[in-house]
Every structure is written in C-alpha cells, then in structure tokens.
Amino acid sequence: MSAKFNLKNFALLAAVSVACVAVPGVLIKFNVIDGYTAQIFTLAGINAIMAISVNIICGMTGQLSLGQAGFMAIGAYACIWFAQVAQLPLPVAVVAAGCLAAIFGFLIGFPTLKLSGDYLAIVTLGFGEILRVIFVNLKSVTGGPNGKRFTTALAAQADLAWFVIVGTLVVVVILLQNFLRSSYGRAILAVREDEIAANSNGISVFRYKMTGFVIAAFVAGIAGALYAPFIGFVKPDLASFNRSVDYLIYVVLGGMGSITGSILAAFTLTYLQEFLRFLQEYRLLFYPVILILVMLFRPQGLLGMRELSFVGIWKKITSRRKA
Numbered sequence: 001m002s003a004k005f006n007l008k009n010f011a012l013l014a015a016v017s018v019a020c021v022a023v024p025g026v027l028i029k030f031n032v033i034d035g036y037t038a039q040i041f042t043l044a045g046i047n048a049i050m051a052i053s054v055n056i057i058c059g060m061t062g063q064l065s066l067g068q069a070g071f072m073a074i075g076a077y078a079c080i081w082f083a084q085v086a087q088l089p090l091p092v093a094v095v096a097a098g099c100l101a102a103i104f105g106f107l108i109g110f111p112t113l114k115l116s117g118d119y120l121a122i123v124t125l126g127f128g129e130i131l132r133v134i135f136v137n138l139k140s141v142t143g144g145p146n147g148k149r150f151t152t153a154l155a156a157q158a159d160l161a162w163f164v165i166v167g168t169l170v171v172v173v174i175l176l177q178n179f180l181r182s183s184y185g186r187a188i189l190a191v192r193e194d195e196i197a198a199n200s201n202g203i204s205v206f207r208y209k210m211t212g213f214v215i216a217a218f219v220a221g222i223a224g225a226l227y228a229p230f231i232g233f234v235k236p237d238l239a240s241f242n243r244s245v246d247y248l249i250y251v252v253l254g255g256m257g258s259i260t261g262s263i264l265a266a267f268t269l270t271y272l273q274e275f276l277r278f279l280q281e282y283r284l285l286f287y288p289v290i291l292i293l294v295m296l297f298r299p300q301g302l303l304g305m306r307e308l309s310f311v312g313i314w315k316k317i318t319s320r321r322k323a
Contacts (some may be wrong), residue, residue, distance in 0.1 A: 012314055017170045018119040018172070020166065020170065021157050021162075021163060021166050021167050021170060024041065024162060024166070025162045025163045026159075027159050028159040028162050033095050036122065037222075037244050038158040038159075038161075038162060039158060039161075040167050040270060040271055041267070041270075041271070041272060042134065042158070042162050042166070042230065043170075043179050043230070043231075044266055044267040044270035044271060045162075045165040045166045045169050046165055046223050046226055046227050046230065046268040047246075047247070047250065047267075047269075047270050048169055048248075048250075048262065048263040048266035049165075049168065049169050049219060049220075049222060049226070050068065050069075050072060050219075050223045050247045050253055050266075051247055051254065051262035051263065051266045052056060052173070052176065052221060052259055052263070052310055053068050053071070053072075053216045053219040053220040053223065053247070053252035053263065054068050054211055054216070054244075054247045054250070054251045054262075054264055055251045055254075055256070055257065055259060055262045056176070056215055056219065057212060057213060057216045057256070058116055058248070058251055058256055059192075059251060059255070059256035059257035059258065059262075059305070060180070060188055060189060060192060060212060060257060061188055061191060061192055061208070061213070061238055062191065062192035062193075062195075063113070063116065063120055063209065063212075064118070064120060064121040065120065065121065065124040065213075065216070066121050066122075066124050066125040066128065066244045066245070066248070067108075067123075067124030067125055067126075067127040067128035067131075067244055068124075068128075068217075068220050068244050068247055069128055069238060069239050069240060069241075069243035069244040069247065070124075070127055070128035070131040070132075070218065070221075070239045070244075071104065071105060071200055071216075071217045071220035071224070072101075072102045072220045072221070072223050072224035072227065072238060072243070073100055073131060073132070073135060073234075073236070073238040074097070074100060074101045074104055074131070074221060074224065074239075075097040075100070075101045075220065075221030075222060075223065075224025075225040075228075076097075076104075076225060076228040076234045076238055077135065077141065077142055077224075077228070077234060078093075078096065078097035078100045078101070078224075079094055079096075079097040079150075079224070079228045080148055080223065080228050081141065081185050082096050082097060082152045083150070083152075083298050084150070085228075089244075090229060093225065094222060094225040094226060095222075097221050097222070097224065097225035098218045098219070098221035098222040099218065099221070100221060100264065101217045101218060101220060101221020101222075101224070102214050102215075102218035102221060104217060105214045105216065105217025105218065106210070106213075106214050108124075108127055108217075109209075109210050109213040109214065109217075110210070111212055113206060113213060115246070120263055121274060125241060125244070126225035128239050128240070128241060128244055129213065129239075129240075129241060131239045132236050132237070132239040132240055133236075135173040135239060136236045138273055142234075142236060144236075145233075145235070145236060146231055147234055147235035147236070148233070148234050149213045149232060149233050150232055150233065150234065151228055151232055152227050152229035153229075154226075154229040155229065155230060155231065155232035155257075161230050164226070165226050165230060168171075168226060169263070172222070173259060173260075173263070176215075176219075177258060177259065179215075184208070184211065187203050187208050188209075188211065188212050190203055191203060191205050191208050191209060192257075214253070223307075237260045246287070249265075249269070249287055249290070249291060250262055250265045250266045250269060251301075252264070252291065252294060252301060253268075253269065253290060253291075253302060254266070254301050254302055254303060255300060255301030255303040255304045255306070256300070256301060256304075256305065257304075257305035258301065258302075258304060258305055258306060258307055258308075259307060260283070260303065260307045260308035261301055261302050261303035261304075261306075261307075261308070264302065264303075264308070265302065269287075270285065270292075272309070273286065
C-alpha cells in the first residue's frame with residue numbers, strides 16, 4: 001500500500017512538473033503569451049535558479065553570502081568561452097560553466113568559511129566586486145565594460161528558451177530536494193540549526209558548510225550559463241553587489257530555507273518590476289518598501305521554512321470531495 005501511495009505521489013509531482021513546463025511553453029509557441037511576457041517569465045526562471053543558489057547558503061547552511069552574483073558572472077562568461085572558443089555544444093558548455101563556478105566556490109570557500117555572519121558577508125561582497133573589476137579590465141575575454149555578445153537560438157526562440165530554462169529549474173529543484181533528504185542534506189540542516197550540537201555528534205561543520213557553498217556556486221554558475229545565451233549579451237555588472245542583493249531579497253521574501261518560497265518570490269518580483277515600469281525610476285523604491293513590510297509583518301517570509309506541497313494540496317482536495 002505504501003509503495004502504491006508513493007507511486008501516486010511521484011505521478012502527481014511528475015504531472016505538475018510537466019504541466020509547469022509544457023503548458024506555458026505551448027502557449028508561448030502559439031503566441032497566446034506574447035514574446036515580451038514570455039521573456040519576463042523566462043528571466044524569472046533564471047532569477048529563481050539564482051534565488052535557490054542564495055537559499056542554499058543563507059537558508060540551508062545558515063551563512064550570509066553577498067557574492068552569489070559573482071558566481072553567476074563566472075558561469076555566464078565561462079559558457080561563452082566554452083561555446084565560442086572551445087567549440088563545445090551549448091548544453092555541455094552550460095554544465096562545464098557550472099562546474100567552473102563550483103571550483104571557484106571551493107577556492108573561495110576554503111579560506112573564508114571559517115568566518116561567519118557579517119565577516120563572511122563582507123568577504124563574499126569583496127569577492128564579487130573583485131570579479132567585477134577583473135571582468136572590466138580583462139577585455140580580451142570579457143569585452144571589457146562594453147560587455148560581450150553571445151548569439152544563440154535561445155535568444156531568438158522564446159518557446160525554446162522557456163523549455164530549456166524552466167526545465168532546468170525543475171531539474172535543479174528535484175535534485176536539490178532529493179539531496180536534502182539524503183544523509184548529507186540532513187547533516188547540512190543540522191549544522192544550520194546548531195553547529196555545536198552537530199559537531200558534538202560527529203558532523204564536520206566545515207566540511208558540510210563547504211559542501212553547501214560549492215553546490216550553491218554550481219547552481220549560480222548554471223544560472224549564469226543560461227543567462228548568457230538567453231539575453232545574448234553579458235556585462236561585468238552581472239557580478240555587482242546590487243545583483244546579489246536582488247537575489248537575497250527573493251529569498252527573504254519567499255522564506256529562508258524554502259525552495260518553493262524563493263521560486264514564488266522570484267517570479268512575483270520579476271514580473272512586478274516590469275509591471276511597475278511606468279513609474280520609471282520610482283519603481284526602484286518597490287524593493288525597499290517590500291523588505292520593510294516583510295520585516296514588520298512577516299519576518300519569516302511568505303512560507304518561512306515550509307515548502308509548498310502539491311501532494312498535501314491534492315490530499316486536501318480529495319478529502320473534501322470524500323467528505
């Protein structure tokens with residue numbers, strides 16, 4: 001009976017995942033959703049991947065990083081180099097760019113993860129700014145302050161971009177959820193809850209912090225590697241502090257430790273930012289106002305540490321029907 005029940009859950013989650021990717025993709029294909037709106041929602045998918053990256057560090061390992069945009073920029077420029085210079089197929093270039101970002105995550109995390117709180121935040125902030133300056137001056141590789149163009153089919157075909165980017169988002173969520181249910185994932189969550197208690201139970205705090213940091217860097221690299229062919233243009237400002245703060249806002253609004261909360265916040269704020277474009281520069285006041293309201297009335301975020309459970313929603317619907 002248990003196996004049958006688990007099979008039902010798997011079928012339900014698979015159906016929801018396919019619907020989230022396929023239904024909007026078909027609507028975009030047949031121009032029911034116009035190209036402009038499709039681009040906004042596809043960009044929201046990239047922002048959601050970045051929000052997950054930040055949430056891995058902030059919500060799941062209990063650290064504060066302000067340099068995730070730096071790893072995204074590494075992934076973006078690495079994808080361009082792998083595709084244009086190394087002549088790798090784009091899917092291979094995307095994965096390779098994510099791996100390179102993970103390597104940089106290890107190199108940065110090894111000396112800095114012994115720090116915590118504000119000190120780690122300052123170091124990661126400095127890392128992002130150093131990368132931005134390097135990208136500005138490394139003109140032969142990055143194009144300097146003018147940026148670098150990267151023309152692919154993802155920039156020209158809105159439906160293909162949606163399928164690839166949101167499909168990748170779904171894969172990232174599935175892999176991360178399974179990882180968190182593993183012994184490694186539970187160890188990372190234990191470190192978040194109480195480092196002293198985790199250490200006393202034989203859990204290597206530094207090792208699991210490093211694991212979370214490297215995974216977060218890999219996910220950010222994947223987001224950057226998808227951003228480059230989708231937008232078709234990358235500038236050093238991609239590694240700026242303001243970008244990192246934007247992604248942190250998604251996590252704060254959605255809930256520290258909630259993957260689905262971060263995704264909902266990323267899609268909501270990305271769309272609202274475009275919707276409020278008629279306010280011109282005043283729309284930049286929108287994020288601070290949201291942060292103030294969240295801190296006052298919902299400091300734990302929309303979902304807190306909880307996840308939006310489609311299985312739970314389905315149970316409630318079926319139980320009401322039976323009643």
